[in-house]
Amino acid sequence: MESIAKQKIVEDLLPQKFGKPGKIWVGILLVFCALGLFAYIRQLTKGLAVTGMRDYVSWGIYISNFVFFVAISLVGSLITAVLRLSDVHWSTPLTRIAEIIAVSAITFASIIIIVDMGRPDRFYNLFIHGRLQSPIIWDVVVITTYFFVSILLLYFPLMPDLAILLKFKEKTGAGLHKLYTFLGSFWKNTNAQIHINEKAVNILSITIIPVAFSIHTVTSWLFATTYRPGWDSTNFGAYFISGAFLVGAGGVIVAMYIFRKAYQLENYITDSHFDKMGKILVLLALLYLYFNVNEFLVPAFKMKKSEEDHLLGLFTGEFAPVFWFAITTAMIIPILILVFKKGRRPLPAFIAGILVVIGSWFKRYLIVTPTLLHPFLPMHDVPASYRHYIPTWEEWSIALGSLAGAMLIITLFARIFPIIPIQETITETEQNETK
Amino acid sequence: MKLNSSIAFAVLLFNFIGLNAFSQAEKNELTISIGYYNNNSQIHYLVAQAKSKIDGRFQQIPNVALSFYITNATIPNLLGKAVTNEKGEALLLIPPSAKNEWNKSAKQSFIVTSSASKQFDEATATLEITKAKIMIDTLPDKNIVATLFELMDSAWVPVKEVDLKVAIKRLGGDLNVNETPTYSTDSLGAVAAEFKREKLPGDANGYLTLIAKLDEHEIYGNITAEKLVPWGVVIKHASNFDKRTLFARRGHSPWWLELLAYSIVLAVWSILIYLIVQIKNIKKLGV
Numbered sequence: 001m002e003s004i005a006k007q008k009i010v011e012d013l014l015p016q017k018f019g020k021p022g023k024i025w026v027g028i029l030l031v032f033c034a035l036g037l038f039a040y041i042r043q044l045t046k047g048l049a050v051t052g053m054r055d056y057v058s059w060g061i062y063i064s065n066f067v068f069f070v071a072i073s074l075v076g077s078l079i080t081a082v083l084r085l086s087d088v089h090w091s092t093p094l095t096r097i098a099e100i101i102a103v104s105a106i107t108f109a110s111i112i113i114i115v116d117m118g119r120p121d122r123f124y125n126l127f128i129h130g131r132l133q134s135p136i137i138w139d140v141v142v143i144t145t146y147f148f149v150s151i152l153l154l155y156f157p158l159m160p161d162l163a164i165l166l167k168f169k170e171k172t173g174a175g176l177h178k179l180y181t182f183l184g185s186f187w188k189n190t191n192a193q194i195h196i197n198e199k200a201v202n203i204l205s206i207t208i209i210p211v212a213f214s215i216h217t218v219t220s221w222l223f224a225t226t227y228r229p230g231w232d233s234t235n236f237g238a239y240f241i242s243g244a245f246l247v248g249a250g251g252v253i254v255a256m257y258i259f260r261k262a263y264q265l266e267n268y269i270t271d272s273h274f275d276k277m278g279k280i281l282v283l284l285a286l287l288y289l290y291f292n293v294n295e296f297l298v299p300a301f302k303m304k305k306s307e308e309d310h311l312l313g314l315f316t317g318e319f320a321p322v323f324w325f326a327i328t329t330a331m332i333i334p335i336l337i338l339v340f341k342k343g344r345r346p347l348p349a350f351i352a353g354i355l356v357v358i359g360s361w362f363k364r365y366l367i368v369t370p371t372l373l374h375p376f377l378p379m380h381d382v383p384a385s386y387r388h389y390i391p392t393w394e395e396w397s398i399a400l401g402s403l404a405g406a407m408l409i410i411t412l413f414a415r416i417f418p419i420i421p422i423q424e425t426i427t428e429t430e431q432n433e434t435k
Numbered sequence: 436m437k438l439n440s441s442i443a444f445a446v447l448l449f450n451f452i453g454l455n456a457f458s459q460a461e462k463n464e465l466t467i468s469i470g471y472y473n474n475n476s477q478i479h480y481l482v483a484q485a486k487s488k489i490d491g492r493f494q495q496i497p498n499v500a501l502s503f504y505i506t507n508a509t510i511p512n513l514l515g516k517a518v519t520n521e522k523g524e525a526l527l528l529i530p531p532s533a534k535n536e537w538n539k540s541a542k543q544s545f546i547v548t549s550s551a552s553k554q555f556d557e558a559t560a561t562l563e564i565t566k567a568k569i570m571i572d573t574l575p576d577k578n579i580v581a582t583l584f585e586l587m588d589s590a591w592v593p594v595k596e597v598d599l600k601v602a603i604k605r606l607g608g609d610l611n612v613n614e615t616p617t618y619s620t621d622s623l624g625a626v627a628a629e630f631k632r633e634k635l636p637g638d639a640n641g642y643l644t645l646i647a648k649l650d651e652h653e654i655y656g657n658i659t660a661e662k663l664v665p666w667g668v669v670i671k672h673a674s675n676f677d678k679r680t681l682f683a684r685r686g687h688s689p690w691w692l693e694l695l696a697y698s699i700v701l702a703v704w705s706i707l708i709y710l711i712v713q714i715k716n717i718k719k720l721g722v
Contacts, residue, residue, distance in 0.1 A: 129685055130685065131683075132685075132693060132696055145700075145703055149707065156714075186722060
């Protein structure tokens with residue numbers, strides 16, 4: 001490969017300083033994070049009474065957010081592992097985007113679960129008194145494991161890029177140069193290093209798939225192992241995983257579009273990438289729709305008396321607007337957009353991705369809250385506030401703050417590290433040229 | 436002035452008469468019923484029930500103070516006092532102090548009275564019983580014989596043509612020993628019943644409690660006799676407490692779960708540790 005072409009790739013993919021829009025974007029995210037932090041301090045000092053959660057709805061939008069974060073984190077395994085192991089090379093520019101989404105999402109999944117605790121200072125009791133029989137313990141173990149797997153999967157392919165970044169001290173600045181030195185000064189691009197690195201990435205790609213499946217299956221079991229209307233389902237593991245892949249793929253399309261626009265990466269994240277990711281999204285949306293039909297049609301057909309209120313609440317009752325909004329925006333409209341070739345162009349695909357992400361968040365809300373408001377034993381002698389759940393501004397602030405925090409991690413990562421793998425792009429370009 | 440005073444007095448008088456009449460009209464009639472119970476010739480007690488017809492239907496009246504007497508309603512014969520519960524029932528164990536009065540005759544009367552209150556006039560109920568007892572015994576081949584006696588003068592004589600229930604005492608009620616729930620006593624005052632409940636769980640030693648009963652009999656009241664028999668299946672209570680189950684405490688999960696969970700964790704984390712070692716190896720190669 002000619003060194004000029006190689007040099008262009010490196011220059012195109014080097015991390016860039018924030019322009020004015022980037023600074024505004026970071027500023028907005030910081031404001032949301034600060035608001036969330038302020039609300040959390042209020043919650044810490046005044047207790048969970050500042051939330052809309054009461055005896056019946058003890059899991060509100062925090063847990064919805066947790067399930068959403070866990071779901072979106074699965075994209076790391078889809079793009080990096082599944083496509084890599086399938087010998088699909090077009091996904092190479094997307095692997096790092098997928099992995100940083102996974103890392104930031106799983107970080108905030110861990111944080112938000114602590115936020116949901118009334119006494120986070122007692123968190124250590126989980127380790128002292130936790131029971132191996134409890135799915136909560138499985139979730140703690142599997143989330144920790146997935147976090148480390150994702151970090152490693154982010155780090156190994158980054159090593160060659162760090163060595164490249166070290167050559168551009170003037171551009172990157174002294175501070176970042178120190179960081180690159182610490183993380184990757186040992187990379188000399190020798191055959192032995194490349195061999196170990198490739199082998200490690202392959203091992204990680206294989207390992208992350210069962211771990212990723214476990215993380216979301218166990219999260220689904222947090223619900224399915226309890227006997228409640230809407231949760232008492234054997235379908236939950238597959239239902240959750242299919243939904244997770246959908247929202248993850250939607251998130252990647254959104255991130256692809258934004259990074260492509262912000263860093264002028266049209267030569268690397270091409271229309272073809274949107275076309276292919278669009279097709280994957282249609283497949284995943286159809287799969288998730290299929291699981292939704294299973295999840296709701298069968299109970300609705302039987303309409304057991306004890307589950308009637310919950311189901312009718314979703315179909316025609318107080319949750320119907322949110323329910324149909326989620327089904328329509330997360331699945332039906334994206335399918336209708338992306339099933340056509342014109343719909344798989346960058347902008348329509350980006351819109352479809354946004355719809356999937358928003359619809360999927362509300363879908364998680366519908367999984368958590370309506371069930372808690374329809375217990376098998378009817379509510380008796382409880383205050384009116386116990387019969388409904390309306391999140392307070394503190395909850396919204398914390399939830400939005402956590403979402404902003406996850407986006408801030410992705411944004412800062414893209415500022416510090418190449419969002420598209422430089423060395424892999426060079427290697428693949430060279431391989432394509434030799435063919 | 437005089438006229439005004441007269442009018443005021445008249446109004447007060449009418450009011451007093453009217454209120455008094457109204458309060459009298461509010462009073463309902465209290466009905467008391469008494470039951471005599473003799474459990475296995477060990478515990479003798481009386482149960483009184485207070486009822487009143489309110490709004491066209493009988494209702495059980497709680498919080499009614501009742502006085503229980505033996506033979507007649509005089510202070511020396513007072514057995515005790517009790518207050519009706521939410522079911523309108525009051526229970527009084529016949530005290531040992533009534534022994535002399537009890538032994539005077541083969542027949543015995545009990546009187547229960549309630550004093551007048553704001554809601555009810557005073558009420559009295561009387562019950563007369565003939566003292567009776569049931570003897571229960573077993574024969575070979577798991578046959579049960581129960582005999583009803585009544586006290587006549589000072590001798591116990593068999594009573595014929597009275598329906599006796601022969602059953603097995605269980606926690607929630609009585610279980611028939613076979614298809615027939617009740618038997619009529621013969622000329623010897625006896626009934627015979629065949630035990631046909633094979634493999635019925637007994638206690639820890641396999642014992643069952645047989646029971647012969649006379650329920651709400653108008654002459655004898657409620658009488659029972661019990662006998663323990665080793666005809667049940669020995670039940671050894673298998674407690675899961677502190678065993679390795681999915682519902683046990685920390686550290687007591689089933690072996691299969693521990694093996695599975697720790698194997699998975701160990702396998703996955705071994706891979707991660709191996710990969711961390713590979714980072715070190717890459718570093719070494721670059722030095």
